[in-house]
Amino acid sequence: MKKSKRAEVNFLPDHPEGQTDESLENERVAIAEETRKKRIDATLIPRKMEASFSLRRKEVVEVEPLVEEIRERWSALFYEEEICREFFRITNINLLSTFIGSLDKYTAPLLKLYRRCREAFGQEVKILLENLDEQETDAEDHYTKDVQIGILSVMKDNVAAATSLPKVTNIAIILKEAVVLRDIVDLPTAFAYLFGLLYAINMEYPQELKYTFEAIQKIFRDLGGSCSARVQSLKIKLC
Structure with missing residues (x-):
């Protein structure tokens, strides 16, 4: 029997009585x-x-x-x-409201933490903090290639001014190199749907992002018991 790994309450339920x-x-x-x-x-x-x-x-x-x-x-x-x-x-947890509520609670502490430790995080995070919305535009199929799990933001070309923020024309979810959901209202909602899909199809967290998804699961959604040392450290810093 396969068992729950991510605090699923109804991981593998029996059929209802009388059903086959x-x-x-x-x-x-x-x-x-x-x-x-x-x-x-x-x-x-x-x-x-x-x-x-x-x-x-x-x-x-x-x-x-x-x-x-x-x-x-x-x-x-x-x-x-x-x-x-x-x-x-x-x-038994609401997908959207719990995540958006946690974003409201933890976004400010996270940004303070990143800015305080920006040198330790490296150049990549420094650029991200300079413009959180800055992204490149390109053909959709270019970004789905070899992507196992991801969120795709499609930007409008020819932004008038260099200082203007790019306009998002579409947000989509990629699983196994295929766009499985598109026209999502914003990035937080897209991430919530992505997280929900990982549960719905019982897909493993990507190894290179395991701590990111563990933090979302155990801090932002309060699903599961003890955290890894790395995630527990972040949880303490956010309190």
Whole structure:
């Protein structure tokens, strides 16, 4: 039996009484058929996604399909509303409100910490602090290549003045070199959806960003028990 690694309350639930893989597969098929319609029933998909939750988790956790396979079978899972609902089913925590609330609480202490230690963080963070919104523009496919997990900000070209901030025209989430969600309202919301998707499809944190995601999980979302020494140190500094 695979066990929860990130404080998931409903990591691998049993099927509801009287339901089987076959009966819940019928629910999945109904969802797939509905998503292909021009006018989607706004109440049917949430209801059937709730009913088929145990089958979906069984597939995601035990079979470990590729992201593209999950998108093929459970396309509704990549709707913004369903990312939020799935995260709540798994953790019993609201995806957006808890993250935005934590951003409000920790942004100022984080910036103070970075500015105080900017020399230790190196040139990359110094540039980031000089202009937090500065990003380059380029073709979307250029940035999705070899990207396993990421957030893509598409900027408007030909900014009038050199001192002007670039205008964001699109924000998207990349998983396994594919854009799985686009037209997101802002970067904090995009990161919240990305975090929710990692839970929804049971995807591991990228090794090079494991402390970043551990901090988001255990400080910003209060999910899980003890922290690593590095994350615990940051938590103390933010208090």
